[in-house]
Amino acid sequence: MRYTTIGILFFCFISILIQVDSLSAQGLLKGKIIDASTREPLETATIQIQNTYRGTISNSSGEFELQVPEFPATILIRFIGYNSQAIQIDSISVPISIELQPVPQTLREVVVTGEDPAIGIMREVIRRKIIWRDLLATFGAEAYSRQRLENDSGIVTLTETLSQVYWDKSRGIREVIKSRSQTSNMDATENYASATNLPNFYDDDINISGFNLVGVTHPNALSFYHFKLEGFRQIDDQTVFDISVRPKRRLQPTFEGHIAILDEDFAMIEADLRPGESVMFPPPIQEFGLWYKQQFSNFGGEFWFPVDVIIEGTIKFGFPGLQFPAIKFAQLSRLTNYQVNLPSPDSLFAIERRILVDSVSVNYAGSESRINTMRVPLNESESKAYETLDSTQTLEKAFRPTGALSRFIDMDDEDEEDRESGPLARVLGKAFNGVSPVLGYNRVDAARLGLNYRIPIKGNLRPSVGFSYLTGTKDIDYSAGLSYRVRKNYDVEMGMKYQYSTNHLFDKSMYEPYLTASSMLLASPDYFNYYKGESFSTNVNWSKRNSDITWKFGLGNERVLNMDKVINYSIVGGFIQRENPIIDEGTDRYVEFSVMYGEDDVPFSMISIKYIELGFRQGLSSVDGDFDYTRLFARADWQFDTFYKRRFLPNSLNIRLIAGTSIGTLPYHQWHGLDSKLGYFGPFGTIKTFSKMPFEAESVVAFFWEHNFRTIPFEALGMMGVAKKGISFLIHGSHGYTHSDMSRHQNRVFSSYQSENEVHELGASINGIFSLIRLDAAKRVNGPGYFLGFSVARVF
Numbered sequence: 146m147r148y149t150t151i152g153i154l155f156f157c158f159i160s161i162l163i164q165v166d167s168l169s170a171q172g173l174l175k176g177k178i179i180d181a182s183t184r185e186p187l188e189t190a191t192i193q194i195q196n197t198y199r200g201t202i203s204n205s206s207g208e209f210e211l212q213v214p215e216f217p218a219t220i221l222i223r224f225i226g227y228n229s230q231a232i233q234i235d236s237i238s239v240p241i242s243i244e245l246q247p248v249p250q251t252l253r254e255v256v257v258t259g260e261d262p263a264i265g266i267m268r269e270v271i272r273r274k275i276i277w278r279d280l281l282a283t284f285g286a287e288a289y290s291r292q293r294l295e296n297d298s299g300i301v302t303l304t305e306t307l308s309q310v311y312w313d314k315s316r317g318i319r320e321v322i323k324s325r326s327q328t329s330n331m332d333a334t335e336n337y338a339s340a341t342n343l344p345n346f347y348d349d350d351i352n353i354s355g356f357n358l359v360g361v362t363h364p365n366a367l368s369f370y371h372f373k374l375e376g377f378r379q380i381d382d383q384t385v386f387d388i389s390v391r392p393k394r395r396l397q398p399t400f401e402g403h404i405a406i407l408d409e410d411f412a413m414i415e416a417d418l419r420p421g422e423s424v425m426f427p428p429p430i431q432e433f434g435l436w437y438k439q440q441f442s443n444f445g446g447e448f449w450f451p452v453d454v455i456i457e458g459t460i461k462f463g464f465p466g467l468q469f470p471a472i473k474f475a476q477l478s479r480l481t482n483y484q485v486n487l488p489s490p491d492s493l494f495a496i497e498r499r500i501l502v503d504s505v506s507v508n509y510a511g512s513e514s515r516i517n518t519m520r521v522p523l524n525e526s527e528s529k530a531y532e533t534l535d536s537t538q539t540l541e542k543a544f545r546p547t548g549a550l551s552r553f554i555d556m557d558d559e560d561e562e563d564r565e566s567g568p569l570a571r572v573l574g575k576a577f578n579g580v581s582p583v584l585g586y587n588r589v590d591a592a593r594l595g596l597n598y599r600i601p602i603k604g605n606l607r608p609s610v611g612f613s614y615l616t617g618t619k620d621i622d623y624s625a626g627l628s629y630r631v632r633k634n635y636d637v638e639m640g641m642k643y644q645y646s647t648n649h650l651f652d653k654s655m656y657e658p659y660l661t662a663s664s665m666l667l668a669s670p671d672y673f674n675y676y677k678g679e680s681f682s683t684n685v686n687w688s689k690r691n692s693d694i695t696w697k698f699g700l701g702n703e704r705v706l707n708m709d710k711v712i713n714y715s716i717v718g719g720f721i722q723r724e725n726p727i728i729d730e731g732t733d734r735y736v737e738f739s740v741m742y743g744e745d746d747v748p749f750s751m752i753s754i755k756y757i758e759l760g761f762r763q764g765l766s767s768v769d770g771d772f773d774y775t776r777l778f779a780r781a782d783w784q785f786d787t788f789y790k791r792r793f794l795p796n797s798l799n800i801r802l803i804a805g806t807s808i809g810t811l812p813y814h815q816w817h818g819l820d821s822k823l824g825y826f827g828p829f830g831t832i833k834t835f836s837k838m839p840f841e842a843e844s845v846v847a848f849f850w851e852h853n854f855r856t857i858p859f860e861a862l863g864m865m866g867v868a869k870k871g872i873s874f875l876i877h878g879s880h881g882y883t884h885s886d887m888s889r890h891q892n893r894v895f896s897s898y899q900s901e902n903e904v905h906e907l908g909a910s911i912n913g914i915f916s917l918i919r920l921d922a923a924k925r926v927n928g929p930g931y932f933l934g935f936s937v938a939r940v941f
Contacts, residue, residue: 172212172213172216172236172237173210173211173212173213173237173518174210174211174212174213174220174234174237174241175208175209175210175240175241175522176192176208176209176240176241176242176243177203177206177207177208177209177240177241177242177243178190178192178203178207178209178222178224178243178244178245179207179242179243179244179245180227180244180245180247181244181245181246181247182246182247185207186203186205186206186207186208187203187207187224187227187245188203188204188205188206188207189202189203189224189438189440189453189455190202190203190207190209190222190223190224190245191222191223191224191440191442191452191453192209192211192220192221192222193220193221193222193223193442193444194211194213194214194218194219194220194221195218195219195220195221195231195445196219196445197444197482198286198444198446198450198481198482198483198484198485199211199212199214199481199482200442200444200452200481201479201481201521202440202452202453202479202521203521204521204522204523204524205524206522206524206525208522209521209522210518210519210520210521210522212518212519213234213237216234216235216236216237217233217234217235218233218234219231219232219233219234220232220233220234222243222245223380223442224245224380225378225380225385225405225414225415226247226248226378226379226380226385227245227246227247227248227380228245228246228247228248228381229245229380229381230243230245248378248379248380248381249379261372261373261374262374262386263372263373263374263386263388263389264367264372266372266374266386266388266406266411267361267362267366267367267372267388267406268367269411270362270406270411270412270413271362271363271364271366271367273410273411273412274347274362274449275364277447277448277449278347280447280448281314281448281485281486282313282314282486283311283312283313283314283485283486283487283488283489284311284312284448284450284483284484284485284486285309285310285311285312285483285484285487285489286309286310286450286480286481286482286483286484287307287308287309287310287480287481287482287519288306288307288308288309288310288320288339288340288478288479288480288481289305289306289307289308289478289479289481289516289519289520289521290305290306290308290338290339290340290343290476290477290478290479291303291304291305291338291476291477291478291520291521291527292304292305292337292338292474292475292476293474293475293476293527294472294473294474294540294543295472295473295474295475296470296471296472296473296543296544297470297471298543299526299530300526300527300529300530300534301330301534301538301540301543301544302327302328302330302331302534302540303327303328303527303530303531303534304325304326304327304328304331304335304336304337304338305325305326305327305336305338305516305520306322306323306324306325306326306336306338306339306516307322307323307324307325307515307516307519308320308321308322308323308339308340309321309323310340310341310480311489311490311493311494313489313494316489316494317494317499318341318499319341319490319493319494319496319499319500319501320339320340320341320499320500320501321493321501321502321503322339322500322501322502322503322507323503323506323507323515324506324507324509324513324515324516324519325338325507325513325516326513326516328530328531328534329534329535329536330534330535330536330537330538330539330540333507338476339500340478340480341499341500343454343456343476343478344437344439344454345439345451346360346361346362346404346413346416346418346437346439346451347360347362347413347441347449347451348360349362349363349364350363353420353424353435354424354426354433354435354793355793356398356420356424356791356792356793357398357790357791357792358398358399358400358420358424358791359397359398359399359400359791361390361400361404361413361416361418362413368393368394369392369393369394369397369399370390370391370392370393370399370400371389371390371391371392371393372388372389372390373388373389373391374386374387374388375387375388375389375403378405380407380414383407383408383409383410384407384408385405385406385407385408385414386405386406386407386408387403387405388403388404388405388406389402389403390402390403390404390418392421392422392423395421395422395423395860395861396423396789396857396860396861397423397789397791398420398421398423398424398791398792399420399421399423400418400419400420400421401418401419401420401421402416402417402418402419403416403417403418404416404417404418410443412441412443412449413441413449414440414441414442414449415438415439415440415441416437416438416439416441417437417438418436418437418438419434419435419436419437420435422865423792423860424793425856425868425869426793426871427794427871427873427913427916427940427941428462428464428870428871428913428916429462429463429464429916430460430461430462431461431462431463432459432460432461432462432471433458433459433460433461434458434459434460435456435457435458436456436457436458437454437455437456438454438455439451439452439453439454439455440452440453444483446485448485450480450483451480452479452480452481453477453478453479453480454476454477454478455475455476455477456474456475456476456477457473457474457475458473458474458475459471459472459473459474460472460474463546463548464550464916465915465916466548466549466550467546467547467548467549467550467551468546468547468548469544469546470543470544470545470546470547472544477521479521578601579598579599579600579601579609580596580597580598580599581596581597581598581599582595582596583595583596583597583611583613584659584662585613585658585659585662586662586665586666587647587658587661587662587665587671587673587675588665588671588710588711588712588713588722588723588725589617589618589647589675589708589709589710589711589725590615590616590617590618590620590647590675590711591615591616591617591618591711591712591714592615592616592617593613593614593615593616593622593647593658594613594614594616595611595612595613595614595622596611596612596613597609597610597611597624598610598611605629605630605631605632606627606628606629607627607628607629607630608625608626608627609624609625609626609627609628610623610624610625610626611623611624611625612624613646615647617711617712618711622644622645622646622647623644623645623646624642624643624644624645624646625642625643625644626640626641626642626643626644627640627641627642628640628641632690633690634689634690635687635688635689635690636686636687636688636689636690637685637686637687638685638686639683639684639685639686640683640684640685641681641682641683641684642680642681642682643680643681644678644679644680644681644682645677645678645679645680646677646678647675647676647677647678647708648675648676648677648678648814649673649674649675650673650674650675650676650728650813650814650816650818650841651673651674651816651818651820651839651841653780653818654673654818654820654839655748655749655820655828655830655831656672656820656823660823660826661673661823664823664824665715665722666715666716667715667716667717667824668715668716668717668718668719668720669715669720669823669824669837670722670723670836670837670838671722671723672823672837672838672839673838673839674725674726674838674841675708675725676705676706676707676708676728676814677705677706677707677708678703678704678705678706678814679703679704679706680701680702680703680704681701681702681703682699682700682701682702682703683699683700683701684697684698684699684700685697685698685699693742693743694740694741694742695740695741695742696738696739696740696741697737697738697739697740697741697760698737698738699736699737699738700735700736700737701733701734701735701736701737702732702733702734702735703732703733703734703735704731704732704733705728705729705730705731705732705733705812705814706730707725707727707728707730708725709724709725710722710723710724710725726813728812728813728814729771729772729812729813729814731770731771731772731812732769732770732771733764733770733771733772733812733814733815734764734765734766734768734769734770735762735763735764735765735770736762736763736765737760737761737762737763738760738761739758739759739760739761740758740759740760741756741757741758742755742756742757742758743755743756743757743782744756745758745780745782748937749828749829749936749937750782750799750801750828750829750830750937750939751937751938751939751940752939752940752941753782753784753797753799753939753941754782754784755782755783755784756780756781756782756783757780757781757782757783758778758779758780758781759778759779760777760778760779761775761776761777761778762775762776762815763775763776764776764809764812772810772812772815773809773810774807774808774809774810774811774812774815775807775808775809776805776807776811776815776817777805777806777807777808778804778805778817779802779803779804779805780801780802780803780804781800781801781802782799782800782801783799783800784797784798784799784800785797785798785799785800787852788857789855789857792855794855794941795855796852796853796854796855796857797852797853798850798851798852798853799829799850799851799852799853799939800848800849800850800851801829801830801847801848801849801850802847802848802849803819803830803845803846803847803849804845804846804847805817805844805845805846806843806844806845807843807844811843816841816842816843816885817841817842817843817844817845817883818839818840818841818842818845819831819832819839819840819845819847819881819883820832820839820840821833821835821836821837821838821839821840822834822835822836822932822934823836824836824934825933825934825935826934826935826936827921827923827932827934827935827936828936828937829849829851829877829936829939830849831879832847832879832881832904832906833879833906833908833921833923833932833934834904834906834923834924834925834930834931834932835904835930840881840883840902841883842883842884842885842902843884843885843886844883844884844885845881845882845883845884846881846882847879847880847881847882848879848880848881849877849878849879849880850877850878851875851876851877851878851939852875852876852877853873853875853912853939854873854874854875854876855873855874856868856871856872856873857874858874859872859873859874870913871913871916872911872912872913872914873911873912873913874909874910874911874912875909875910875911875912875919875939876907876908876909876910877907877908877909877910877921877923878905878906878907878908879904879905879906879923880904880905880906881902881903881904882902882903882904883902903927904925904927905925905926905927906923906924906925906926906930906932907923907924907926908921908922908923908924908932909921909922910922912938912939913938914938916938917937917938918935918936918937918938919935919936919937919938919939920934920935921933921934921935921936
């Protein structure tokens, strides 16, 4: 026992000795770099420990801090246009001051005869890059990142991280956050400072905010850029070529600015670039500007790595009546201590997330102090932000919107009034949280006034009730439902519902009752046809977790009844509505099944979706049902990128396919339908040159397509003011066919919308007016008819 105790004590003593020795052999070197002639500080000068991949950069005041692992060490300081200095450091006592001597500028005239010299220089840069990049399989590096958000008054938030970055040619990039620090108004989980998503301007393709920009050293860069030799600088005894960069293809996402190429090595050592004019965003983004500066070093080796990246930008967004303050963004990242062509950690690349947090290291008590010794020094305003920003100075307060609609935007988590309202008011607020009004108007009910109530209960059970009073028939519609949801490795939702209500015959219409009610009140034909249904149904929806496929199964029993027209009233007056058609009364017992990919929850195709649904419904006459039929249906929505695929929003082709048919005699309340325009409103997926009511038939098929050229036509015509407002140009077409076997329905009078029809129409649209509206024009090509109207803008 004594031996064990002595052994432990000896081990601890040796550990302390090792630790003390380690601490005595390393230290934090601080210093300042200035111009020897002007005494001005030199920002982003590189400081490197000679013969290593370890280094840092100076801040805007010329100050730097560098962890030196052992002494003596030789520190190499470099800055374009100055003679480099190599300083031996034997120990650390006080901050050092380093004066760099400017290299005398030898005036050299740039004489261009034929091809600009920059083209030959860049051709050689690209050739050499391809060679050394091919030999680079992996690298790791230590990263320090600092992000800053500002408004017009100053710094709003400041976040910092230390991390380890791993790059693998075939598997991408991963980053592990080791330490983080942030101002007091930010939670650690909101600290998004990282190096993973930063550009490396030696990459062929550079993704910035969804745009895939062509890099300035891309193998085909000479086809995308104008390179021009603007002048020369020196670094020690080597010439540095200053080359301007301009896009050659105005409509492709590219950069513009300047790069610096080191002679003899033909290596890019500095990039000062911003995205070109073609990098623009649709509303609500009103202003978007980014500027990048990045330096490179080979650290004495054969590979050229980023030393740093500095980003500054401004983004401003808003809507008519709602404007947010400009958000100013800045980030600095420094990369050091590279490890080249070593095996990558397989465990990290087995995880899909690119940024991970080492919770043990981050939660270590000395985590923030590590940042204090590894950071690029803060400037005065950043140091002040750490001292003065507190938890009350939130982002919501800093970027509070203005404008007529701002009063409807609650930017605070909890209102003072809510906090003082007392527990009873809060309970009542929760109780009525699930209440939604029911309002409508049609020719068979007149006005519909009611409420739906989704009862808030903890857990997975969701009961609901509803009722509506119908002023025309003095009747009451009512419903009660119950659903239960289970989420584990799968998502299952089971439900049952009893309902007595007025239903419109075309249940897949994109028009909500409030829209058709508005149209009727303005003396337009009531859009739908109706029947009264009393039904009980059960359903089960099943999907695997994180799967886009949902399977649906249902059973139902519905008593189907006729309804008569009871009102013609409109605000304008003098309009006689058509009679409601007679349907097949009886009891419809059925089973239904469908499979769905994606989600169809975007009104009027404002946002493109990828959605497919196939299904059938079988009438069960064998169990006392009055109808024997098989109803088949299909729908698909898809988007295909076509041209300018490097853009955030490429040109795209959107298609919609709707098809339905039946086996047996399909009862009228189960007929398929196609939407027509509603007055002057004709969104994507409608037959725009027909109006008054939907097409209804036993069999339908329709194909809708729309090609969005985005802002490209206006950019090509030089109309940049129009393009920057996000206004785009579209062409579209609708092609539909309906068919019903009239011999089965001899006793019913049909309109032209319920017999055999074939429609083909083509049109064009101006999209994105006021960010919300599109103007549409269409012409029927197989007969008379045209459409001039509007719809909701397609945003994406």
